[in-house]
Amino acid sequence: MTSTYQGQRSPTAAESAAALRRLADEITVLVWTVDENGRCIQLNHQARAYFRSPDEFSFRAWRGFIHPEDLPQVRATVARAIELRADYQIGYRIVRSDGSLRWMSGVGAACFDAQGRYCGYTGTATDVTAAHDMQEQLARSEAEYRLLTENASDLITRHDAVGRYIYVSPACQHLLGYAQEELLGRHPNEIIHPEDAPAVRAEVEAQQRHGRRPAQIELRLRRRDGQYVWVATATRVMVDAGTSAMTGTVAVSRDISAEKLMRQQLAEREERYRSLTSLLSDCYWETDTEGRFTVVGDEATPWLGTAASRLLGKRRQDIALDPTEPGLQAYLRSFARREPFRDLQYGVRPPQGAAPYYLSIAGEPMFRDGLFTGYRGMSRNITEQRRIEERLQALSNENRNLIENSLDMVCTFDTEGRFLRINPAGCRITGYQAGEIVGRRWHEFVHPEDYEHTLAVYRDTFTHGDGNGELHDFENRWRTKSGGEVCLAWSAKWVAEQRVIYVTARDITQRKQAERRLRQLATCDTLTLLPNRARLNEHTDARIALAGREPESLAVMFLDLDRFKEVNDSMGHEAGDVLLQQVAQRLRANLRPDDLVARLGGDEFVVVLPCAHGVASASAVAQKLLAQFDEPMLVSGQEVFVGASIGIALYPRDGETKEVLFQSADSAMYRAKAIKGNSYRFFTPEMHEKARARLTMESALRRALERQELEVHYQPRLDVATLQVVGMEALLRWNHPQLGRVPPAQFIPLAEETGLIGTIGEWVLQQACRHSRRWVQALGRPLRVSVNLSPRQLHDQQLVAKVRQALRESGLPAQLLELELTEGSLAQDPHTAERTLGRLKALGLRLAVDDFGTGHSSLSYLRRFPVDVLKLDRTFLPGLTEVAEGASFSTLAQAILHLAHTLSLRVVAEGVETREVFDFLKDAGCDEAQGYFFCRPLPPREFEAFLRGSLEQAACGMTG
Structure with missing residues (x-):
């Protein structure tokens, strides 16, 4: 290495620093070797281009370009490796001269000679900026995807090839009430509504077979609480790129329950709009796809001179005065092109003998799901205007x-x-x-x-x-x-x-x-102009939100009128409407502007108001409202007195939601009504307990017939003179597996109130006729069975048909059937009762008035209705002390017996329990008797055994 640079001038320190700076800015791969003293003795070809000699490269100077945040870690790592003569690898950032950063990966390895003596390090420094940026981008992408998925309000799910959940986004907790882990591994069909599952399968199969783009379908998913929620779901099938086999699916589901509700509300508002058009002077109409009228408003009746329904099924050209008239032809052209039209005029051919009339019509096409369904629009009678125009043309x-x-x-x-x-x-x-x-x-x-x-x-x-x-x-x-x-x-x-x-x-x-009225109808009761249920719900939610958690800061009052039905029945529904309007005015006048009073329907009102002092404030308001009913209402010029019963629930003591508050106030109101007269009651928890107990009994009663828990018992009726059994009364009994024997006084009124008495009464009638027919045949005696009819049964339009069917199916002669009715049932609607009894009497059976003497117009009923038998109520029978003292009961009973016999009626005494009472009846001339003195009510098998016994011996035993 040293020979390469011989003869050259040694670089200055500034030149070496500049070369090292360029190296740090530009080098992509640096390969280096240092001796045991840390002096650089070898560089790769790319690095050598920057220096005259390798020893110009200095790691001490190189570290000057390392980012200050990374430098401590680099120094520590290299120093520890040198100390241990170990290899090292580390990533760090280099700061370029322009301030930008580049990521480097540094690697170093210790070198040893043949004798194992340490002789320095060799290594590389490589630019990994691109790889590092790609890795960061990938990490950000993954983080963004997870952030979107984990925080999306829509439910995002992935499924394996057989449909099982392999991923569920956290939205499932809010949308369905499930935790994510509760759905993993399960199949969607477990929560998809059974009616919607075929549509999901069809969508997946369509994508598999035809490669169709995903389509959004609406379906129902079952929440964890069992309720269903509507969602719009888009499902995409995932396939293997090589084999084209389905590897799974991805689905995105959005809650559309509110949208579905809005659609329903839109339909309801449209219906209200249709009803509003009937108030306009113009006539609303609709036609089908062929132009035939399907709807014509009654406003057209004056024009036609006959019912508007005359136009139904006809086309405009069928009724036109002149089929070639320009207005009619323009209509036909618009109809053919499915275009809206307005202000088209044509003449209409009138009924025979009437003058022609002219219409101006405006309409638009109707489409449903993209399909043309017809036209709708308005017609205006412009006959007079047309005549004026014709005159203007001439004059x-x-x-x-x-x-x-x-x-x-x-x-x-x-x-x-x-x-x-x-x-x-x-x-x-x-x-x-x-x-x-x-x-x-x-x-x-x-x-x-x-x-x-x-x-x-x-x-x-x-x-x-x-x-x-x-x-x-x-x-x-x-x-x-x-x-x-x-x-x-x-x-x-x-x-x-x-x-x-x-x-x-x-x-x-x-x-x-x-139009404003139409908007008002959505939140206003049309009769009283008070807010309706929708406005009440909205207002109560807002009040609850304002109230926060302040104790007893809000009161909900349910108010129900007393004796309102009497006004309706006696004075008519118009008078009842006037009464309701006056009540609404009085309630509104005695409340503050911020208090809300709404009408739920019928004679039920609801008051929602803040109560600064809880019970005390609510009591004062309730008393103030009840005081308004002390003064009479003036209806049709007549003073009318009605009362009211108020039930009060306080927020949050009696409920934290409007639904619970309404239920609590309603329960309290029914408790107040039970007291009679103007009164109010606050809700207490035991009211719910009684309501639940009543609901439990009602539910059990609804299943009693199918579970065969009801029985018909029979109590014999004896001829007082001969002590022979001449008939029996059918009495209903209920033996519940948990409640035991439920007294008739408890479940009969409940059955009457809930309407179950109709089905139960029909079953009793069938059973009584069937048993009686068997005993008549087996014993050869003409025994007459008596069956009670409830007031609700008496007003059943199918009653006569049901009685006729029971007689036909059992084979019992009609003269052996006796139907008992109370005076109360006859008094509810005497006109209807008179017609029904006449039709029953025509069948050949007998009619009896039960509990005679307890009504308020008994004598008039005996003259008005076709009655055969009078059943003397036990309240008219004397007790032991009264028999001994000859009390007035004896005189009253004898008078009733004399009256009945004068009218050719047989008299049956009920509730005979002592020998003394029986002797009294015998002396008084009573015809028949029944009661515990003779026999208690018995089930069919025991009663048949009683009949087969010796009635004469039994009578002798009683008299002896």
Whole structure:
């Protein structure tokens, strides 16, 4: 090495430093060797180009270019390796002269001679900047991908070739309630709704077979709590590049539950819009794809002179006065091209004897899922307008009359927007006289909030260079003379020859009010104008959010009217509506502006209000509201008294969500109603317990028939004179496996309230007829079975058919069936009851009035209804003391017996439990008796054994 540089001048220190600087900036691979004293004795060819001699290269100077943050680590690593005579490898950064950085990889290896003596180090320094940047980029890419995946609100999943989850993003916790590890290894079909699984399979198969691009499908996924959530899922099939075999799938699922709800709400609002059109003077219509009417509003009835339904199924050309009329032909062309149309006019052929009428129609095509389904639009009866136009064609001098009699504003402006003329309708609409408007500019009348927009439209339309312009159906608001505002729809035309703008304006105030009304309907009860359930839910959520966690800071009150049904039944539904409106006014008048009172429906109201002092504040408000019902309501000129029951729940004591608060207040309200009269109650936890117990019994009762837990027992009816069994009463019993024998007084009212009594009563009737038929055949005795009918059954329109079917299927003669009804059921709707009893009586069976004497109009019912038997309630039977003392009970019972016999009715005494009562009945001339004194109610098998026994011996035994 030394011979290479002989004869050359030794470089200066500055020259060596500059060469080393260039080396640090430029070298890509440096290969070096140093002796045992650290002096460089060998460099690679690329490095030698920078120095005259290898010893000009100095590691001490080289380290001066190493980044200060990396230098300590480099020094420590090299020093430790030299001390141990070990190899080393280290990465570090070099700072270039321009301040940029380059990454170097340094490697060093200890050298030894043949005798094993240490003789220095050899190594390399390699530029690895590109590799390092690529590695950093890859790390950032992986980090970004994981960041997106882990924090995405959408659920991202990967699946193996058989569909099992191999990756699930954290969004599954929020969307489905599952932790990631709970889904790994499971198959998606475990949580996909069974009805949606075929669509997922079809999508995967389509991509496999045809290479189709992924399509988004909507499906339902089951959450961990069992509820389903709607998602929009895009699935991509992953295939092996070499074999084209499917290696798995990747799916992205987005929660669209809110979107689905919005679609439903949109459909509901559209339906409300349809109903609103019935309030307009124009007629709404729809046609199918062939132009046949499918919907025609009732507004058309006055035009037709007959029901609007006459047009259903017909086309416009079928009813047209002249099929070649230009307006009708324009309609047919638009229909064929599926284009919207407006203001097309044609004549309609009227019913026989009526005058023709003319329509102006506007419509647009309807599409569903991209398919044309028909047209919808509005029709306006323009018969009168058409006749005027026909007259104008013949008599030009009637032009003024047309303008003067128009219902719309008709006026003219000059080039500066000043009124030149205005018709009476314009004066009526604005409230000004013609002299107060003519000469003034239209700018003075426009509502301030609409002025800038109106001026911009006016300038764009009428102030172009050529002065031409037209305006159609431009809407804005004007101030009237009285200070009010009116909504106008403007149409205008610039006539250059006359330098005049002809203008018409239609008063659309009512239409705008109707549109506002439509928006109001979404959150307002139409009868009382109080907020409805939707507004109540929104307001309560907002109040809960404001209340935070302050104890008892918010109250929810459920208010239900007492005796409202009596007003409805006695005075009619219109009177009931008036009453509800007055109640709403009183409630609103006695609450603060920030308090909300809403109507849920029927006679139920809800009040939500903040309560600074908890129970005390809520009690004061409840008392104040109840006090309003002390004063009568005036309905149809008559004073009406109603009461109210209020249930109160406090946030957060009685619930932290609106649903729980509503449920708690509702439970408290029912407790208040049980007290009778104006009262309120706060919610207590035991109310939920009672509600759950009732719900448990209701659920068990619904399954009682199919589980064969219900039984029909029979109690004999004896002829008082002969003590012979002449019949029996069928009595329902319930034997529950956990609840035991449930008393009829508990489950019969529940069955009546829930509507289950209809199914259960039909089953009892069938069982009683079947058993009676068997006993009549086996014993040869004409035993009559008595079956009770509930009030709900009596008002069942299919009752007569069900009785006829039970008799036919059992073979029991109709004269051996007796149906019992209470006075209360007859009193609910006497007219319906009278018709139903007449049809039942026509079958040949007997009718009995049960619990006679407990009603309020018993005697009138005995004359009105075709009754055969009167069952004397046990309350009219004397006790032992009363028999001994000859109390007034005896006299009353004898009077009832005498009355019944006078009306040719048989009398059956119920609840006979003692010999003394039986003797009294026998002496009084009672016809039949039943009760524990003779026999308790028995199941069918035991009752049949009783019948087969000696009734005469049993009677003798009782009398002995």
